[in-house]
Amino acid sequence: MTDDSWFGVTPEPVANQVAHDMYGTDQKKHILIDVFGGAGGNSIAFALSERWSRVISIERDPSTLACAQNNAKVYGVAPGLITWILGDSFEYLDRLFNRPEELHPDLRVNLDETVLFASPPWGGPGYRTDEVFNLYNMQPYNLEDLHTAYNRLDHALFLPRTSDIRQIARLAPPDRKVEVVQYCMEGASKAMVAYLPGKCSKALQ
Structure with a gap:
């Protein structure tokens, strides 16, 4: 593990609970893209949850990506369940949404x-x-940057525990709701996750 990847890793109990909570999302959607894969904590939890037929994990730092791949082996993730991408997630999503023919078929x-x-x-x-x-004010990517890039699809944002919920609520499509969950360890909140519906998705009945 690199120093940076240690600092950014999601605590394992939190990653597992997030994966558990996402188990109940629309069952027709069985592919998950982890756009800031880091050292693999969340990607591995998603893969081990058996909820997703495929997990795509994107990381732009090669050393961190190598750590993530090694961690997946240590945790016994089945080969091929996680597709690893070395690159910029914003560039990948732009191509996926607008120019998929530019991507290798395995990445579509x-x-x-x-x-x-x-x-x-x-x-x-x-x-x-x-x-x-x-x-x-979040850097290097603020809420507008993230939502603009992701709002086509249902997406979950892992955010600081003190994040302004009012700002998150304004992102909901018309007549839709945003679910926000605080994740705690030993009685203290570590982070919140905002579960946001995509503008093209339909509400579950």
Whole structure:
């Protein structure tokens, strides 16, 4: 594990609970793209949940990606269940949505069967000190950057525990709701996840 990947890894109990909570999402959607794969904590939890037929994990740092691949072996993830991509997730999604013919056939997916999970970096002024964190100040990618890139599909955002819920609520499509869950360890919140419906998806009946 690199120093940076240790710092950014999701605690295993939290990753497992997030994977458990996403088990109940639309069963027609069986492909999950982890757009900030990091050292693989979330991707591995999703793969081991047996909910997804395929997990795609994207990481732009080769050393961190190598750690993730090794971690998947250590945890016994079946070969081929996770597709590893070394690259920029925003570039990948832009091609997937707009120019899929530019992608290798193995990297194309049916968008109607796909959801996104994003655990972005949490940099920016006030992240550690503000009582309520302004997500439009988050760096290097703020809430608008993330939502613009992801809003076509159902997506889950792993965010600081003090994130401004009002900002998240405004992202819901008309007549739809956003679910926000706080994830705790030993009585203290570690993060929140906002589960956002995509603008092209239909509400579950």
